Amino acid sequence: xxxxxxxxxxxxxxxxxxxxxxxxxxxxxILPTAAPTIARSFHLLSSEIGICVTTYMxxxxxxxxxxxxxxxxxxxxxxxxxSITLFxxxxxxxxxxxxxxxxxIMRILQGLGASTMVPIGRLVVMRSxxxxxxxxxxxxxxxxxxxxxxxxxxxxxxxxxxxxWPWIFMINLPLGILALLIAIKIVPDIxxxxxxxxxxxxxxxxxxxxxxxxxxxxxxxxxxxxxxxTVILFVVGVGVGWPTIRHFGKADKPLIDLTxxxxxxxxxxxxxxxxxRTAHNTAPFALPLLFQDKYGWSAERSGQVLFFYMLGxxxxxxxxxxxxxxxxxxxxxxxxxxxSLVMAFAMATMSSSLSLIWMGILLVLAGSIRSLGMTLYNTxxxxxxxxxxxxxxxxxxxMTQQMASVFxxxxxxxxxxxxxxxxxxxxxxxxVFAVTGVMLLLSLIEVVQLPKLAGDSLxx
Numbered sequence: 001x002x003x004x005x006x007x008x009x010x011x012x013x014x015x016x017x018x019x020x021x022x023x024x025x026x027x028x029x030i031l032p033t034a035a036p037t038i039a040r041s042f043h044l045l046s047s048e049i050g051i052c053v054t055t056y057m058x059x060x061x062x063x064x065x066x067x068x069x070x071x072x073x074x075x076x077x078x079x080x081x082x083s084i085t086l087f088x089x090x091x092x093x094x095x096x097x098x099x100x101x102x103x104x105i106m107r108i109l110q111g112l113g114a115s116t117m118v119p120i121g122r123l124v125v126m127r128s129x130x131x132x133x134x135x136x137x138x139x140x141x142x143x144x145x146x147x148x149x150x151x152x153x154x155x156x157x158x159x160x161x162x163x164x165w166p167w168i169f170m171i172n173l174p175l176g177i178l179a180l181l182i183a184i185k186i187v188p189d190i191x192x193x194x195x196x197x198x199x200x201x202x203x204x205x206x207x208x209x210x211x212x213x214x215x216x217x218x219x220x221x222x223x224x225x226x227x228x229x230t231v232i233l234f235v236v237g238v239g240v241g242w243p244t245i246r247h248f249g250k251a252d253k254p255l256i257d258l259t260x261x262x263x264x265x266x267x268x269x270x271x272x273x274x275x276x277r278t279a280h281n282t283a284p285f286a287l288p289l290l291f292q293d294k295y296g297w298s299a300e301r302s303g304q305v306l307f308f309y310m311l312g313x314x315x316x317x318x319x320x321x322x323x324x325x326x327x328x329x330x331x332x333x334x335x336x337x338x339x340s341l342v343m344a345f346a347m348a349t350m351s352s353s354l355s356l357i358w359m360g361i362l363l364v365l366a367g368s369i370r371s372l373g374m375t376l377y378n379t380x381x382x383x384x385x386x387x388x389x390x391x392x393x394x395x396x397x398x399m400t401q402q403m404a405s406v407f408x409x410x411x412x413x414x415x416x417x418x419x420x421x422x423x424x425x426x427x428x429x430x431x432v433f434a435v436t437g438v439m440l441l442l443s444l445i446e447v448v449q450l451p452k453l454a455g456d457s458l459x460x
Contacts, residue, residue: 013186013187013188016186016187017124017141020084020179021122023175024118027110027114034159034168035049044100052100054218055104055107056114057111057402057405058210061403061406062115062211063115064402065395066115066116066203067120068119071391076124076187077188080121081184081187083113083117084113084179087113088175089109090106090107090109091169091170093109094106094166095167096166119395123391124187124188127387134379135324135458196253202247206255208236208240209238210237210399212233212236213234213403214403214406216230216234259389260389264449265455266381266393268377269380270396270400272445275443276377277400278439279344280436281409282415282432282433282435283309284306287347291305294352294429296352305356308364308367311364311367312363313371316368317371319372320371323372328456329376329379329380329383329454330454336369336376337373337444339365340373347366378397382458411436412432415432415435416428
């Protein structure tokens with residue numbers, strides 16, 4: 001097979017998976033924008049719609065590990081096509097829901113599809129990619145995580161303003177059909193026929209632990225926190241999670257094989273990378289609130305200014321691959337984190353009196369450095385992962401990425417509430433960006449221990 005044809009096939013599958021990732025991430029981020037409108041339609045409070053967001057995230061996080069087992073038993077092609085179909089069909093059912101119970105159930109069905117759709121798609125790409133092409137593959141796969149959180153508030157606002165709330169789900173119908181037709185044509189049939197039984201002990205433990213932690217994070221974001229219920233959720237999450245991790249280390253065929261965590265580059269992605277992603281994912285959540293609640297801007301003007309942040313995220317992508325090929329990973333990550341700290345300080349001290357030009361420059365720089373950092377961590381994840389570890393490593397990496405989104409919202413909400421109580425409402429957003437700075441500093445602990453030549457196998 002020629003080099004150009006191989007690159008074309010890699011790009012086609014990777015772009016398909018990127019599109020599926022964008023649908024999933026967008027669906028998770030767009031609903032909060034439409035929550036007040038949906039609540040009025042159902043004659044409820046806006047806060048009650050939060051259960052639809054939480055159940056969607058819980059379903060995805062808890063069922064990601066099962067995706068690996070399904071792929072090994074039935075083959076990635078069958079599972080991927082089925083998951084796209086389920087996600088698309090569930091999206092239509094969400095649009096047709098007439099009450100909160102129906103919408104919540106349909107969101108769970110959506111989560112069932114998303115939990116296998118994206119991890120299996122990424123597994124197809126990584127299993128079909130040689131080390132020398134990983135940088136190129138990740139360049140395709142990373143943009144949905146950069147774009148969706150920024151696009152969601154703007155797109156959600158436009159749909160609510162000019163159409164109606166069911167259309168936030170109906171837009172998945174043509175996209176899902178198109179993705180399914182493309183997948184039928186280009187997704188290879190890899191794996192299948194495994195006779196290993198599902199690790200039910202690991203599944204129950206993972207579901208209870210992760211579900212409790214995600215619900216606990218959601219409870220922290222409620223207008224009025226139920227302290228007892230929140231503490232119980234976190235205690236259950238940790239109490240069940242720790243013995244479940246010990247079980248994975250002892251089981252012959254665990255649901256999640258923790259062996260990849262012994263590899264330094266992979267471990268760094270799941271420790272430093274988790275902190276870095278959580279820190280940067282607070283900005284798409286906090287900035288719209290800053291512009292509207294503190295500056296008193298309209299939602300339309302807030303969206304227009306946020307365009308600069310999105311521009312930095314997407315525009316800088318053309319430079320990330322050349323930078324990774326020219327410079328080593330460790331100095332790039334150190335540089336990226338240092339600049340991120342400067343950006344966090346700048347946003348913490350930003351005010352409405354700052355001219356739109358300087359604010360736009362600041363947001364473009366912040367988005368650019370987020371783009372580079374996310375790409376670096378996602379690429380380095382697979383630097384030392386062999387093909388036999390790829391399935392379980394892919395599951396762990398996908399879980400880390402999802403949990404970063406969950407933690408980001410929880411951290412932002414807690415920081416805002418603490419800032420409001422301790423320093424007043426005028427300074428609550430300063431506390432948010434100060435907390436992100438602390439997380440960025442903590443992320444450097446693993447980075448400084450990274451060998452100088454880490455990731456060089458990808459740059460050859």
